[in-house]
Every structure is written in C-alpha cells, then in structure tokens.
Amino acid sequence: MGQEHGMAAAVSDLRDIFPGDSEMAREMRGRDWAATPLGDPRNWREGLKIPLRMLLTSRFEMWLGWGPELNFFYNDAYIPTLGIKHPVMLGRPLQEVWSEVYADVADQVARVRNGEATWNKALLLLLERSGFPEETYHSFSYSPLQDADGSVGGLLCIVTEETERVISERHLDTLRRLGLALAGKTDEAAVIQAVQSVLGLDRRDFPFALMQLADGKGAISFHPDSDGLRSLEWDHPADGRVFPLNAKTDWPAGPWAIAPRDAMIVPIPGAPDQPAMGSLILGLNPYRMGDGKIGDFATLLATQIGGALANTATLDRERQRADRVWSHARDLMVVVGTDGIFQSVSPAWTRILGHDVADVIGRHFDDFVLPDDSSSTAQALDEAIHEGDLTGYENRFRTADGGCRWISWHTSMEDGLAYGYGRDITEQKRGLEQLALAEDALRQSQKMEAIGQLTGGVAHDFNNILMAVHSGLELIRKRIESDPQVERLIANGLKATERGAALTQRMLAFARQQELQTEDVDLRQLVLGLMDLLQSSLGPAFDIRTRFPPGLPCVHADTNQLEMALLNLVVNARDAMPEGGTIDICADLRELAAGDVPDLGAGPFVQLTVADRGRGMDHATLARAADPFFTTKGVGKGTGLGLSMVHGFARQLGGALQLESTLGRGTLAHIWLAPDKAQSPALVPADSEAELPVGSRQVVLAVDDDVIILMNTAALLEDLGHEVLEASSGAEALQIMQARPDVSLLVTDQAMPGMTGSQLIQHLRADRPDLPVILATGYGETPVGDGPLVHRLGKPFNQAELQRAIEASTRAAVAG
Incomplete structure (x- = not known):
C-alpha cells in the first residue's frame, strides 16, 4: 500500500511539472529524466519549471533550452517545425538539435547568456527537418531565463514560422514585376528583354531559366552565368513537369550554395485554341524539393509571358491590317508634322482630290486648303497638337481640277505627329440647307418649351402669393367696420390681385405652348x-x-x-x-x-x-x-x-x-x-336634378404644403360655416382620413413634395371611392382626374369661386 501511494504521489508531482494532456506533456511525463544530465524533474529548479508549465499550456510555437548545454524542450505547436527530429531531440543539447543552423544563431545565444534578449524577423534558416536542407523563414525572440540566484539558467524562444508567407509574397512580387515589365511591350524582342530583366533579378525560386520559342528562334538564357545552358537537351515532353538534371554539369546556382538537382519544363500558352508559343525550362530551388505550389507559380509566369507574346502577335497582325486599310480605305488618312507638312497620305487622296500622292508628301497643308479655311485649319492643328484630339473638324480642300471638297477630320497625336482621318462630306453638306432649316425650327421650338416651363413655374408661385393676398383681403373686408377709406384700399387691393391673376393666366397660357390642332x-x-x-x-x-x-x-x-x-x-x-x-x-x-x-x-x-x-x-x-x-x-x-x-x-x-x-x-x-376613336369617360351633366344639400355644414380636409395658403383656405372654409381639418402634406392627410371617417370633402393642392394632389386622391380612392374632391392648382397643365367627383379649381381663387366648387363637387357626389 505504501509503495502504491508513493507511485501515485510521483505521478502527481510530474503532472504539476508537466501539466495538461498535450502530446508533449505526455511525452515529457513518460521520459526517464533521471538517466539524463538534468536528473529527476522533482529536483529541477523553479527557473525551469515555471516557463516549462507556460510552454506546455500555450498554443504558440515555443521551445526553451536549460542548463549549460541548453537542453531542448518544446510544445505541440513546435512539432511541425522540428519535423522528423521529433521526438528524438527532446532534452538534447540545442547545438545538436539544430546543428545545421547553429552557427547562424550562436552569437545571439551568447548574448542571451549575458542577459540580453534578441529578436529576428523572417530569418532565413536552412533546416533539415525533412531529411534534407529546406529553405524556411522564422520570426522569433530569444529571452533569458533567470535562475533563483539571478544568473541566466537558460533561454525561452517564442517562434512563428513564416515560410509560406515569405515565399508567397516573393512569388506575388515576381508576378507583379513581370506584369509591369511586360505592360505596353509591342514586339517580341521587348517581351524577351522584359522577361530577362525580371527572372534574372531574383533567382531564389529559379536559379536559372531558359525560353525556347516555337518560331524557331532558339533558346534564350536569362542569366549572365548560364551561357552553357544553351546546350541543354530540349527533347523532354511538354507535359513532363519535373525532370532530373545531369549531376556532372555545373548548373548555375543563383544565391544558393548548391546547384539545382531538378528542372521544370512549362509550356508558354498561346491564344485560346492555339498551340503553345514555346516553353520555359526552369531550374528548381534545391532547398524547396517537393514544393507542390511551384508548378502553379511557373504556370502563372508562363501565362503572363504567353499573353504578352500573343499581344505582340496581334499587334503585328493589326499593323498588317492597318497597312491594308491604309492602302484600300475609301477615306483620307494622313500624317502631319507639327509644322503642317504632310509626312504621309493614303492613296484615297488621289481618288477624292485628284492629286498624286507623291505631289502631296513634303508639302504644307496651305498648298491644298482653300484660303478662307487656312487660318482655322492652322488653329485646329495647333489644338490637336497641344490641347486634344479633333473630332468632326471640317474644312475645304482644293481638287486637282480646280474644285473643292468638304472633309470632316478626326485626329490623334503620337510621337509628335498628328494622325488624321478625313471623310468626304461634300454631298452631305449639300443635302443639309433643308435639314438645317428644320433643325433651326426645332431648336427654336425647344427654346420656347424651356421658356414655357420656366414661365409656368413662376406663374404657379405667383398664384400662391396672389391667393394669400386675395383671400386675406376678402376676410378682412367681412370683419372690419365700415370705413370708406379702408373699403377703397381693400377694393384696390382686390382689383390688383385680380389683375395679377389675369397676368398669371396669360403666363400659364404661354407655358402650355400653342394649342394642339x-x-x-x-x-x-x-x-x-x-x-x-x-x-x-x-x-x-x-x-x-x-x-x-x-x-x-x-x-x-x-x-x-x-x-x-x-x-x-x-x-x-x-x-x-x-x-x-x-x-x-x-x-x-x-x-x-x-x-x-x-x-x-x-x-x-x-x-x-x-x-x-x-x-x-x-x-x-x-x-x-x-x-x-x-x-x-x-x-x-x-x-x-x-x-x-x-x-x-x-x-x-x-x-x-x-x-x-x-x-x-x-x-x-x-x-x-392613342388610336383613333379612343373614348373618354362620360361626364355627369351639369344640370343634374339630384337633390343637393349645398347649405349643409361639412367636415372638410384642406391640404397644402404652403402654410400661408393652407391657413387662408381654412379661414375661407370656416367663414362659409364648415368644420376644417388641416394637413401640410399628402402623408399627413392620409393619417387624418384614417382617424376621421366623417370627412365629407377634400380640398387639396396639386403640386406638393413627396405626394402630389393626384397621388393623394388615388390613395384615398381605395377606401373612399365616393369622396368629392376639389383639386386646386396653379399649373397650366391640369392633372387628369378620375371623373366628375374631382373638380378642378384654379389658383388664385376667391371665396365665391370656392363656394361654387364646393357646390359642384357635392352635386356630382349626390348624382353619382
């Protein structure tokens, strides 16, 4: 019983030193540490136990070294970095664990022993974690671990492997630089030079590169120390991705200490449904063997190169086509220097103007342009050179038989020369005295329409002002005591508003344009x-x-x-x-x-x-x-x-x-x-004999976005004996109608923001199809109503006109 209790206590002590259930915690608890220089873990110093507990419970990559030889401890997150050295290297001296790169960090280890912390960002380390040296990049810090007496007993390393990020960014940078270098290249030689400048700059991924073009121009080496590569055999199949290199050949190694062992052949794709334009042979980084992504990267490079070569081929075809267009085009094409001298003219010149091409080249445009057009032509050429291309510039050229032809020019500038495209528009010019007259009439009509729109808008606003003044004067006349002087002033004011209303009616008549016949x-x-x-x-x-x-x-x-x-x-x-x-x-x-x-x-x-x-x-x-x-x-x-x-x-x-x-x-x-015979809705006769309760008191909803007009309209209605509800928008009117089903008449303005009077009426028709409506508007164009239940009342209106509108709308509702 005592022995079993002792074993349980020992296990409990080890769990305190190596906490958790991670793989490395179990590995450390199961290791016979007594057989190592470190001895029984229960006797280890707290300077080791404390960081060891932190290491085993952290998900960050961490390792620590302790003692004179910096015996190696690490957590689960560090296992992939250690590779095939796991778990053999647990507890081994640091110099043995990373013997291949120890020289790269030995000075930092020495600084840590002296109590100094160090930091490295994406440091290149050639680690042998997979059985061969491998290019890796790590960001890590070395921190001293102090013992109880204050001395440095070891070091702690927190590490992040950045190999994939560094290499991916390197690939993207190469692709970006290649894309920039290829941009705008217009011939095959320029494309080859651009590829050579990029692939020869950074040779870590591909220590050497060659290109074989399908047009038989031979192999092109992209590195100064790779002339011997021209003898490389090119008989490998195009779909054979990777092949071994002859170990006896001194292959270019680029920045690496050893030469490539393998190379990759990648086809350079042509246009869709076209054969490959050539091949790339790329020496592979000897420290990235088995990199599954390098093929995709090489394919992207080849695709960029293929696209540039395809563009140059297309440009070559376009140059040939341009030559054919130049020779056979029915329109003029010319090249003119900044001095106005013709550098080149197309054969169409002879067909259109009659002059031999040889007699035109080398001469100034003044020798062919009509004198009246010489000054404007010089000005147009100056504009094309310094300000921008010409579009549709027209002038007249003399023909060989003494006549003249109208030419419409479009130009563009390139390398200090003006390239002109001229179309003979002589016949169009002659056929246009008649269309021009019609267009002048059309433009005049358009101008009048614009003026009409402006006039209509002004008249509407003026109507609102007159409406407020007129209705206010009417109500004042009813409410003040009789005074001859005041009566004359009010009468003059009412006459002035009537004259203003007559003026606005003339303005609105103009705004409606001419009467349609x-x-x-x-x-x-x-x-x-x-x-x-x-x-x-x-x-x-x-x-x-x-x-x-x-x-x-x-x-x-x-x-x-x-x-x-x-x-x-x-x-x-x-x-x-x-x-x-x-x-x-x-x-x-x-x-x-x-x-x-x-x-x-x-x-x-x-x-x-x-x-x-x-x-x-x-x-x-x-x-x-x-x-x-x-x-x-x-x-x-x-x-x-x-x-x-x-x-x-x-x-x-x-x-x-x-x-x-x-x-x-x-x-x-x-x-x-509308086709002929379209029928309009029947109207209710004005002399309907239906009973009309015109003298009854009504509940009227008045709607207008103009506060002054709304107030005066409400005052006129109340003066007639009606109960008035007020709304300043269509949305507010809809809310009032929901709350007050006893509303028997709607008086609404037409032109309101958000919802017009017509739209308000349409919304109300769903629930109140029989509601009589007075639509007050100052616009010349009357909105289309929905039958006799909508009565139009023009602004400005007086109380008598409002009363007649109420009677008419109520009569129509009763008759309906």
Whole structure:
C-alpha cells in the first residue's frame, strides 16, 4: 500500500511539472529524466519549471533550452517545425538539435547568456527537418531565463514560422514585376528583354531559366552565368513537369550554395485554341524539393509571358491590317508634322482630290486648303497638337481640277505627329440647307418649351402669393367696420390681385405652348411624306427603312407637332451613328396591360418607333435622357430639350415617350399614342336634378404644403360655416382620413413634395371611392382626374369661386 501511494504521489508531482494532456506533456511525463544530465524533474529548479508549465499550456510555437548545454524542450505547436527530429531531440543539447543552423544563431545565444534578449524577423534558416536542407523563414525572440540566484539558467524562444508567407509574397512580387515589365511591350524582342530583366533579378525560386520559342528562334538564357545552358537537351515532353538534371554539369546556382538537382519544363500558352508559343525550362530551388505550389507559380509566369507574346502577335497582325486599310480605305488618312507638312497620305487622296500622292508628301497643308479655311485649319492643328484630339473638324480642300471638297477630320497625336482621318462630306453638306432649316425650327421650338416651363413655374408661385393676398383681403373686408377709406384700399387691393391673376393666366397660357390642332393622322402617309426630306438631308451614309402593318389605325394627334417629334428622333439617331448606318421607322398596334409602360394605363395604343444601331446609352444616361437641358452631344451641339419636347407632346395627347437602349447596341425610341376613336369617360351633366344639400355644414380636409395658403383656405372654409381639418402634406392627410371617417370633402393642392394632389386622391380612392374632391392648382397643365367627383379649381381663387366648387363637387357626389 505504501509503495502504491508513493507511485501515485510521483505521478502527481510530474503532472504539476508537466501539466495538461498535450502530446508533449505526455511525452515529457513518460521520459526517464533521471538517466539524463538534468536528473529527476522533482529536483529541477523553479527557473525551469515555471516557463516549462507556460510552454506546455500555450498554443504558440515555443521551445526553451536549460542548463549549460541548453537542453531542448518544446510544445505541440513546435512539432511541425522540428519535423522528423521529433521526438528524438527532446532534452538534447540545442547545438545538436539544430546543428545545421547553429552557427547562424550562436552569437545571439551568447548574448542571451549575458542577459540580453534578441529578436529576428523572417530569418532565413536552412533546416533539415525533412531529411534534407529546406529553405524556411522564422520570426522569433530569444529571452533569458533567470535562475533563483539571478544568473541566466537558460533561454525561452517564442517562434512563428513564416515560410509560406515569405515565399508567397516573393512569388506575388515576381508576378507583379513581370506584369509591369511586360505592360505596353509591342514586339517580341521587348517581351524577351522584359522577361530577362525580371527572372534574372531574383533567382531564389529559379536559379536559372531558359525560353525556347516555337518560331524557331532558339533558346534564350536569362542569366549572365548560364551561357552553357544553351546546350541543354530540349527533347523532354511538354507535359513532363519535373525532370532530373545531369549531376556532372555545373548548373548555375543563383544565391544558393548548391546547384539545382531538378528542372521544370512549362509550356508558354498561346491564344485560346492555339498551340503553345514555346516553353520555359526552369531550374528548381534545391532547398524547396517537393514544393507542390511551384508548378502553379511557373504556370502563372508562363501565362503572363504567353499573353504578352500573343499581344505582340496581334499587334503585328493589326499593323498588317492597318497597312491594308491604309492602302484600300475609301477615306483620307494622313500624317502631319507639327509644322503642317504632310509626312504621309493614303492613296484615297488621289481618288477624292485628284492629286498624286507623291505631289502631296513634303508639302504644307496651305498648298491644298482653300484660303478662307487656312487660318482655322492652322488653329485646329495647333489644338490637336497641344490641347486634344479633333473630332468632326471640317474644312475645304482644293481638287486637282480646280474644285473643292468638304472633309470632316478626326485626329490623334503620337510621337509628335498628328494622325488624321478625313471623310468626304461634300454631298452631305449639300443635302443639309433643308435639314438645317428644320433643325433651326426645332431648336427654336425647344427654346420656347424651356421658356414655357420656366414661365409656368413662376406663374404657379405667383398664384400662391396672389391667393394669400386675395383671400386675406376678402376676410378682412367681412370683419372690419365700415370705413370708406379702408373699403377703397381693400377694393384696390382686390382689383390688383385680380389683375395679377389675369397676368398669371396669360403666363400659364404661354407655358402650355400653342394649342394642339388634333386630327386623325395616318402614320404611314405622314412618314412617307417626310422620306424625301429625311433621306436627302441625312446623306448617302444613312439608310432609312420603314415598316407599317396593314390595317394600322390612325392616331389622334397634331400633324405638325408629330412631324417635329419624328424629325427630332431621327436627328438623334443620326448623331448616335457618326459613321452612318440604318435608321428604322416602324409602327404597331399593341394592347397594353396596366404597368407595361410607365404613365400609361391598360388598353390599345399605337407604338411609333425610331431605332438606330449607334453607340447606345448606359443606365445612368438613359435615366436622364428625357430631362430638360440634359445632352451628351457636347457644348454647342445640342440643347438637351429635344427628347423632353417629344415627351411633353406625347403626354399632352394622353400618350408617352419610352426609351430603350443598351450601350454599344443602339437605341429604340417609342412614341405611344392613342388610336383613333379612343373614348373618354362620360361626364355627369351639369344640370343634374339630384337633390343637393349645398347649405349643409361639412367636415372638410384642406391640404397644402404652403402654410400661408393652407391657413387662408381654412379661414375661407370656416367663414362659409364648415368644420376644417388641416394637413401640410399628402402623408399627413392620409393619417387624418384614417382617424376621421366623417370627412365629407377634400380640398387639396396639386403640386406638393413627396405626394402630389393626384397621388393623394388615388390613395384615398381605395377606401373612399365616393369622396368629392376639389383639386386646386396653379399649373397650366391640369392633372387628369378620375371623373366628375374631382373638380378642378384654379389658383388664385376667391371665396365665391370656392363656394361654387364646393357646390359642384357635392352635386356630382349626390348624382353619382
């Protein structure tokens, strides 16, 4: 019994020294330490036991050495670093454990023995933990361990292996530098030089590298000490990744003490579905044997090289194609120096202008440009050289027979020379006196529309001011005692507001533009009637195609305005295709469901479409295309009001403008119009004989975002004997309607932020379809109501007009 108790106590003592159930804790408890110079662990000094407990309970890589020989202790996290030396090296002297690198750290060990701590960041250590020297990197600190008497009894090392990080970052840096070196290389020789500069700089991964191109140019060595590599056999299969090197050959070793034992052959990929463009032979780092990732790294290098070589091959083909284009292009191509001298001109010069090419090269442009265009041409060339490329610059050149031709130029600068591309636009110039006049009329119409919008906005705000003044004067007249002088002043004020209201009505009439003269329009006949004008004006570079199905109904529209809208869309299509192309004009009868087209309800509509195959619009541009003053045509080339005019015209007819576009694929512009005989909702006759309780007191909800107008409207209603609830927004009005189901009349402004009066009415119709509504608005364009239950009241209004509106809306509700 005593012996068993003694054994249990011994085990308990060892668990106190070697705590935990880790692999190394169990290994240390099972080791016969009495047979080592360290002796029985129960007799070890506290200077060793304390850090040993910390080491065994930590998940960080740690080891410690104790005693004169720094006998080696380590934890589980350090086992991978030790490799095949585990667990044999437990308790062995440090110099024996890491004999291969001890010389690299011996000076630091000596400093620690003197009580100094050391630190190393990603130190290169060639460790033999797998049976061969291996390139590794470790960040670690050496800290002295003090004994009870204050002397240094050992050292503690906390270590982090950073081999994978260091080598991965090295690979990424090589790939980055190779990518930068290859960027912009335009020929094969430049690509080879770039690869040589990168692979010859850091040779730790590949002590030597060669490249064999498939075009038979032979092997290219990338290192100054590897000329002998040119004799290397290249008969290994392209898919043979790694092969041994002849040990008798003195291979370049790069920064390492020993030469590579193996090499890798990697194909340089060509373009997709094309054979390899060559091969790379790469000597492998002798200290990274078995590195499974080196093949992926080599493949990435080869891919970058292959991409650069493919680009140069493509550029070579493009140069050849450019030569063919230069020789056979129907348009002018020229190269002009900064002095205005023609360096080169394409054969098209002779075909277009009649001069022999040899007579043009070496001469100044002044010898060929019309005198009237000489100054502007010199200015344009200076702009192209110093400020930016020309786009669509036009001038006139003399022909060999004494005539002249209009040329439209686009330029770009390269190496101090202006490269010009000129298109003969003479025929377009002649066909454009007529389109220009139409465009002038269109621009004038657009300007008038913009002025109308501004005028309408001013008139609306002025109406609100007049409304407050007029209603206030009316109520004051009722509440003050009779005074002739005050009465005259109030009367003059009311007359002034009436004159102001008349002025705003004229402004609103202007803002609505001219009155539409609507009639039944045959779209096919209308387009065919414009074809001569459109086709001759656009010129031979454009082809207009039309399609109209048989039986297409007429539309109810203003013929002149519809022609202007169509012309506007065709001009936009032309501008989207500066090189020319096909413009389609077609129409169809479509049955729309609710929500198919924004702003349109369900029912039959005629869709008139103008389609181009131009540059198209991205999502952001498409979203703003119909906004007033928005344009993508550049300064002075568009007002930005054309599409907004078409939009307003279509909306005024009860239709809509819809744009569909994809960047790079063109644009579809649809004008939706109601077909002939479209029926309007029937109105309740004004002389309905239904009983009308006009004198009864009502609960009225007044809604207006203008506090002054809201207050005066409420005062007018209360003066008429009604109970008035007030709301300053549509959202607040909806809340009041939920709380007060006894509201019998709604008086609302139209133009309110967040929710318009029309939108408020739509929200209320779900629960109160029979609620009479007075829609007060100062805008010239009357919102579309929902039948006789919505009565429009123009701003400014007086109390009598408000009373009549209440009577009319109440009468309609009773009749309904």
